[in-house]
Amino acid sequence: MALINCPECNKEISDKTRKCPHCGYPIKKVNIVVISITILIFILIILSAIYISTNAKNKADSVSSENKIETDIKSETPTSSINGKVDSVNKNNQNIDNTNEKMNSNEDEFNIPDNLTKDEKEIVSGLQGTWQNDSNADEKLVFRNMGVQYANTDKGYGYKSELTFIKSKYTDYLIQANSAKKENNAYLYNNDKLNIYNYDGKEFSPHFNGSYTKISDSNEFLSFGSDIASDVNTILETLNLPENLTDKQKVMMAELQGTWQAQNYNEAVKLVFNNMQVQYFYNGSKFGYGAAEEYVYDLKIETIEGKDYIIEKDNPNVTENAFLYEDSSVIMYNHMSYGVIPFINNIDYSEWIFTKISNDSSFISNPKIGMTKDEVQNSLWGLPQDINKTTTVNSVSEQWVYDGNRYIYFDNGIVTAIQE
Known part of the structure; x- marks a missing residue:
């Protein structure tokens, strides 16, 4: 209380x-x-x-601050700069749209496989066009769809291969899917740069051809002597082919007609297909050793494991040479009783792969009066062992000396006499 x-x-x-x-x-x-x-x-x-x-x-303070910021921006940032940044953003977006549009266009035009990833499609799209070797302007690569053409514009030949993707540990490579070589070319495309590697099925190693730079968006394959598809029907009319050949085999023989040169061997080894015959020519003088060799054999066609091989008939050797025509190239094999195996040459122990250099199916011949020096070098005699040269006021004379007491005489570069 x-x-x-x-x-x-x-x-x-x-x-x-x-x-x-x-x-x-x-x-x-x-x-x-x-x-x-x-x-x-x-x-x-x-x-x-x-x-x-x-x-x-x-x-009230916030409104005041916003007004101050807006005033500062207007006073410190020119209107042209702001518009420039906006234009830059719009331009970048337009470039992205153009790239996507180009890729989509390429997909429609070149039939890029649907099973490729988005990154792979971008690689294929970026490669489309013509590329030039950074160290040799005569060497070109033309990418079209999932195919590539190697071309040497100086020597006048080229060959084509299909491409497929293979993933390494860090990146994607395009590989020659149907090359007959033991080591395929592998193409690495990154940031608009193209580099070539060797691929042996397991590992990648640098390729002697190095790098290429794009010189054109044109992806049209270059034309050489081997591109004779439009003349097949005309050629077939001039040939005397066995009736038992299939239409496919007859077309193959028509496309084979002409002169073929072994790749990377300095014109030393050639094949000439004439009707159902083949001439094999080896010019040892091109390597600085060995005499010229030449032989001509009749041909037959055999289907082995689903492929048509053109095989020499009546070759007295233990093994016959067999030729497989694939993708604008001719690959040489040994024909054994149990099948075919790759023909390994004794120069660098690789396979013989030939590229067509001319539609001329005339067999390589002995030297003739009126030939030039180049024609004699490409004849069955090849390069001489020695050259004796005489220069006068009016002319330059040469005597080419061959083994077996053989001689060829030139006046101003033209054959005027042959002594055997």
Whole structure:
């Protein structure tokens, strides 16, 4: 119990009494709950007022700050610079659209396989066109669809191969899928650069041809002597082919007619297909050793494991030479009783692969009066062992000396006499 003062007589009385015992003044009890609620409402009103005032101030400061930033931008950044950045973004977007449009166009035009990934399709699209060797301008690569043509414009020949993707540990390579070589070419395309590697089925190694640079978007294969498809019917009319050949075999023989040269061997080894005969010519003088060799054999066609081989008839050697015509190239094999095996030459122990260099199907002959020096070098005699030269006021005479007491005489570069 606590003591309070009476509001009337101001004497001390109990806070529990209902009226003052001294003067009889009625004492009313204070309702604590009402007071508490009243105080709480008052506090809430004060806090709300403070919040509204603070929020209004912050909003005003924010507006002021935005106005200042906008003013600073207008004063420090020229309108042309802003427009330039916008134009740059638009240009980049346009370039992306153009790239996608080109890739989609290429897919339609070149029939890029659907099973390629997006990255692989971009690689194929980027490769389409003509590329030139960085160290030899005569060597070109032409990529069209999933195919590639190697071309040597100086020597006038080229060959084509199909391509397939193979993934290494770090990147994707395009590989010659149907090359007859033991080591295929592998093409690595990255950032508009093209590099070539050797691929042996397991590992990649640098290729001597190195790198190529794109010189044209044209992906039309270059034309050489081997591109004679339009003349096949005309050639067939001039040939005397066995009746038992299929139409496919007859077309093959028509396309074979002409002179073929072994790749990478300095014109030393050639084949000449004439009707159903072949002439094999090896010019040892091109390598600085060995005499010229030449023989001519009749041909027959045998289908072995689903492929048509052109095989020499009546060759007295233990093994016969067989020729497989694939992808504009001729690959030479040994024909054994149990099948065919690659023909391994004794120069660098690789396979003989031939490229067509001329439609001329005339057999290589002995030297003749009226031939030039180049024609004699490409004849059955090849290069001489020695040359004796005489220069006079009016002419330059040469005597080419061959083994077996054979001689050829030139006046101003033309054969005028042959001694055997």
